[in-house]
Amino acid sequence: MRTLLTRTAMPAFALAALGFAGLHPNAALAQTQQVPIPEEPSTAPQIEILGTGVATLDLGRSRNAVPGGGRASGSQINLSDTSLLVGAAQRLYKGGIGSLSVGGLALDQTNTGRGTQIFLHQAFADYQDQKLEAYIGRTDQPTAQIVTFPTLRGDDLVTFTNLLNPFSNGENVNEHRYSNVAAVTLNQKLTTFENFHVQHLIESADTSRGPSVGTGLNSYGVSVQHLGLPGLEAVEKYISYGVGYEHRSVGRAEGGSSDALYAGGVVNLKPSLVNLVDLRVLDNYTFGSNLSSFHDTSDTFRANSNSVTAAVRYLHSPFGKPAYQVSLTAGYKSYSKVSKAGSVGIALTGVKRLGEGFDVVAQYLYQHRDDALSSAYGGAREENAVQLGFVFNFDTIFNRTIGPRRSLLNLQHKYIPD
C-alpha cells in the first residue's frame, strides 16, 4: 500500500521523461518503497483528503501550565490540533476494502521553537469487510473512541476525557490520544462492535531505568460499542454507548500495572431538527497501581483514578442545517490513593457557522487542581483561558468508488461493499 501513494505521486509525464532519457521507467519505481508484489500503477484508489484548521488567539493561560514546571506564555496564537489527513482505499477481489491513512497534526508546542511541531497522528493500514475490520499502525487509541466531546480541540480537558497514557511524560498531550495499535473489530449487523487490540502506548517518560526507548507492546484491551443509525440523531432517539477494559504494563518501579475500565455514551435529550440537545457521559476508572503520591506529571497518569466527564450540547439548525452550537463540558477527577489530588475542568464552547465547514469559535476553559495535583503540574492550581478563532473543516473524496460501510442502505438493506 505504501507504493500506492508514492506511485500516485509520481506523475505519468515524469515516468515518460525517465523513459525518454534512456532510463527504464521502472527505475522510478525503484525509488519507491519495497513491496512484496510490485504492481502496475493502473488501479486508481479512492483518495480522501481531510483537513482541519484550528486557529485561535488564546488569552489568559496559566503561566505555570507546562508539565514539569516550565513557564508558559500567558497568551499565544494557537494552531494546535490543525491536521491534514490523506487516505487511499481500494476494493479488493472478494469484496473487502483495503485502505491506508496518513496524517499529521500540529502540536501545542508549535510556537515554542523546540520539540516536534508536527505529530504523526495517523499512519495505518486497514482491511475491512462486512464482518470484521483489522488495522495496524498509528491511530486513535481504541480507548478514546467511545465518546468524543464537543470541545474546541480534541485535547481540551484531555485529563478528564481520555484514558491517560501512563508512559507519557506529559509534554505532548497527543500521546494520550494516539498510539500504535493492532486491532481486530468484529461486528453484529454493523451496529455492535467488539474491538480486540494490542497497543504500544508512546513511551516518553523517564523511568527508574532511565528515559524510555521502548517500542514494544505495553497495553492491550477489549471494548464493546453500540452505534445507532447514522444521520438520524435529529429525529430519533439516538443512543450510542460502549464499555471497555484496558491493561497497561507499567513497570513495578513506576507503580505496577495499571488497569482501566471505561464506559460512556451519547443520547439526544431532545430530538429536533431545529433545536437538538444531546448529552455525553464518560467515566474512566483506573486501578491496580501502587502509587500513593506524585513525584512528577507522569505519576498523575499512572495512579489509580476516576474521572467523570459530561457534556450538554445545543445545536440550532433553523433550516435543518447547523447555524450555531453551544456546549458545556465538565469533568471531575479524583485519585483513590492520593489525597488532595482532585481536579475540575470546564469548557464552555460556542461555534457559529459562517459557511460549509467554516466556523468562528469561542471557548472558555477553566481547570482547578487540588494541591497534590497542582504540585505535579508545577504549581498550577487554576487555569483560565479564553480562545477566539476560526475552524475550517473539509473532507473531499476523489475517485469515489467506495461507499460508507455503515450507510443506511447497508444497514437496512443488503450489504454491498461498493
Added chain:
Amino acid sequence: MKLFHKSADEAALPEEPKSREDAPSDVSRRQFVTGAVGAAGAGLLLGQSAVPAWAGGTPAIDTPATPWPATFDVAGTAPPSPPREMPKAGDVIHKFEMEVTIGTHEILPGVKAHMFLYNGTYPGPEIRVTEGDWVQVDLKNSSPENHTIHWHGVMLANEMDGVPFGTQWPVFTKQNYRYLFRAQPAGTHFYHCHVMTTLHQQAGLVGSLIIEAKDDLVKKTFPYTREYTQLISEIDTNWARQSLNEMVGMGMSMNAMNGDSKLMSEMNGRMMGWFQDKGSFLKAIKDGYIPAYTTPKVGMNQVITPNFFMINGKSFPMTDPIMIKTGENIRVRLIGGGMQPHFLHLHGHDFWHVCQDGAPLASPLRLNTIPVFPGTTSDIIIQGTNPGSWHFHDHSDLSTTNNGIHPGGMMTMLMYEDAEEHGVKFKDAIQTNS
C-alpha cells in the same frame, strides 16, 4: 419477484411481454433463395466448400400490400378520447398493483447496486394493454422516500400525470395512490418516478408501457410474430449510491417527523427546499435560506458520470439477445429510459424505423443506426435477411464499456436461430476483458 395482480378481465393479456410469440402467426416465411453464383471462388479462397451456404443469396421477406404512408391528420395530436372521462359500464379496466421498495440489482456478475424497484425488478414490469382500455395502477410506497409514477407519452387527466407538487402530492412512505387513465395513444411508451427524477429514474424506477393499437399499421405492413422491448439506460453507480443514501436518510427523517407532531411543527418547506411559489422562495432567501445549488453550499459538485450502460437493466455480456429467424420480421421497441442519448447500430442489416414516441412515422425510414434520445421511444422492424450473429450496440462507444472497460455496456446480439442451416458457424461465446 412480485408480479402484478391482474384483474380477471385482463386474463387474455400476453404473459411474456418482452419476447412475445403469442400473437397470431400471419407471416408466411419464405426461405432464402439459392442460386447466386460467382462467389464460389471466394469460398475456395476461404478454404470452405465450393459454394458456401452463406453465398446462397439474400433471404427475401414477403412484401404485403403496405398501407403506408400513414394518413396525415392536422388534428392528429389530440387525445383519441377525452382524457378527463371516467370509465363507463362495460369498459375494460386492467388493474395492477405497483409497490416501490429498496433492493439490490445485479447489473453484471460482481456489480450490484442498491436501487429503488417497482415490484422488485429493474426495469419495472412491463405494462401492456390495448388502446382505449382503462389502466388502474395502485401505487404502494414501501420505501422511505417519496415516489410517483409519471406515464410518459400518455394523454391522461392532469391529476394522473404523476408530477410531485405539480399534479399530485408525492406518495409518502406507507401511502398508496391510485392512477386511473385510458390507454391512449397507442404505441411504445414508458413510465417512471417523477420525484427527483435524476436519481429515482436512474436508480431503478422506470419501466415500459406498451399500448397496442387495435388496428396496427406496423403489423399490417411488416407482419411479425415476435417483438422485443429494450429499455436503454445508464447509471453512475457511485453518484447513485451516495445520493440514494442521502435521500434515504432524508426520507427516514421525514417519516420520523410525520409520526411526531412536535417535530412536524418544526418542519417547513424551507428545510426540504419546498416553496409554494416564487414569492415565498424569495422571502425565504431574504430570511436566510441558502439554496442548495449555490456555490457556498455545493462548491464544485460531483458531476454525474455514468459507468454502466444497460439494456433492460443488464450490461453486456449479460444482456438478452434478440432472436430472429431467416425471413422473419421482428419489432424492437427502443425506449430512452436514461439521461443520455444513444445511437444503436445493427451490424449486417438495415432496418425500418417505423414509429417515434409511439406514433407511426409518415413514412418508415431505412437506417442501420438509430439515435434514441432520453425520453423518446423508437420502434424498428428488423427483417431476417442475413443469417448470423450480429452485434447491436450503441455506437457512442463510451456506452459499450463496463466501468470504462470494453467490451460491455449497451450491447446485445441479433442471433439467427437458423444460422447454422444457412452455413453460418459461430460459437455462442461471450467476451469480457481480462
